Amino acid sequence: MAAEPEPLTAPVDPIDALRRTAYLMERARAGSYRVDAFRNALALLKAMPPDELSARLEQGTIRDVSGIGSSTGEVIEQAYAGELPTRLARLQAEAEAPLAEGGADYWAALVGDCHSHSTWSDGGSPIDEMVLAAIELGQSWLVLTDHSPRLTVARGLTAERLTQQLGVLAAIDRSLDGTFRLLPGIEVDILDDGSLDQSDAMLARLDLVTASVHSKLKMDKAAMTRRMVRAVSDPRVDVLGHCTGRLVTGGRGKRPQSQFDAEAVFAACAEHGTAVEINSRPERRDPPDELILLALEHDCLFAIDSDAHAPGQLEMKRYGCERAARLGVPLDRIVTTWDVDRLLEWSRPGKGA
The missing domain is CATH 3.20.20.140 (Metal-dependent hydrolases)
Structure with a gap:
């Protein structure tokens, strides 16, 4: 039976935060180049050895990774800090209304x-x-x-x-x-x-x-x-x-x-x-x-x-x-x-x- 994903709440894993942010941007028909930034950052985090990811998050150097910029880095850092990322919270609030009335x-x-x-x-x-x-x-x-x-x-x-x-x-x-x-x-x-x-x-x-x-x-x-x-x-x-x-x-x-x-x-x-x-x-x-x-x-x-x-x-x-x-x-x-x-x-x- 079709449903919809439950909204994420803090704490949230940085990978899950990136994934849901990208999903909600796609749902809202955001420009593909903007979505690509989050999908690319997601792929980078998924491919990164866990020890390296943990070290970079601890040292605050995640934005030094090529392909992770200010917007994606902010989501990652806020999630790692135990917060619900600001961008994700806004997108989830905007997605509370169904895409279509009826059906x-x-x-x-x-x-x-x-x-x-x-x-x-x-x-x-x-x-x-x-x-x-x-x-x-x-x-x-x-x-x-x-x-x-x-x-x-x-x-x-x-x-x-x-x-x-x-x-x-x-x-x-x-x-x-x-x-x-x-x-x-x-x-x-x-x-x-x-x-x-x-x-x-x-x-x-x-x-x-x-x-x-x-x-x-x-x-x-x-x-x-x-x-x-x-x-x-x-x-x-x-x-x-x-x-x-x-x-x-x-x-x-x-x-x-x-x-x-x-x-x-x-x-x-x-x-x-x-x-x-x-x-x-x-x-x-x-x-x-x-x-x-x-x-x-x-x-x-x-x-x-x-x-x-x-x-x-x-x-x-x-x-x-x-x-x-x-x-x-x-x-x-x-x-x-x-x-x-x-x-x-x-x-x-x-x-x-």
Whole structure:
């Protein structure tokens, strides 16, 4: 059941203070360069031998470490002194209000996420930090869906790199001893002809495939429809990601939605059991309300996903919950409310066919 992390109180470990500060900055959509300073400082402290960390904190030389500046150093020093860091206290107070009004019952029902990224592609945090944040949010499972090869701007994973990642994911999942499931997945590009940007053999090794259009978003309506229908009809595809590709706000500017026959695409989704993603990122809000209602009419399944590129963005599913509740999407048709066994029973049939 989705929840939210309990506010930290003094005394707090410096590593925990940095982690929560970065999380809350990401949740508040702070500039990435500011968040990076805290994430980088966190990585430095995690990698530092305990004796060295203790000595530097005792001697007051933690800010001499390259990559730890005045802001991050202040948080570390205040935490070490047994205080709740000033910046963290302010961020926690600001986070007392939920990200979205409405959808609380849907948020409480969520147990997973079919769309998340790590530093293996264009995410801002390593896999273990994404997992820890998901656990603190009360999730039961998370699918890691880094990008596929042709999206080079996002450092998409070749088959070789994806194979390496599968080993890392398996090791992390084993270490969790069943208390939480980390599932291997991919956000695979839907190519111009509707084929998928990864080999059949690699896709067959994954627990869940989210497929999205990232290129040629202004393609002719008929061609885009054929492209999307072919993709969502593929037995390897489980979720259709951010189907229109639109951007409605944010630093990347605005982008109009792609043109396609939504009736045909959603009919194919319903026929093949492919879930329509309700992408919760504020700059996407994709699909628009009218397309969610159309997908409902076609009896489609849905996935309320974060498309998180950082731990603090996992909570953005609250925005998707508000929309799903307002538009009357039945909870049982939202795959991210399902337990992991039911999810895998749905997602695994047909893999490698």
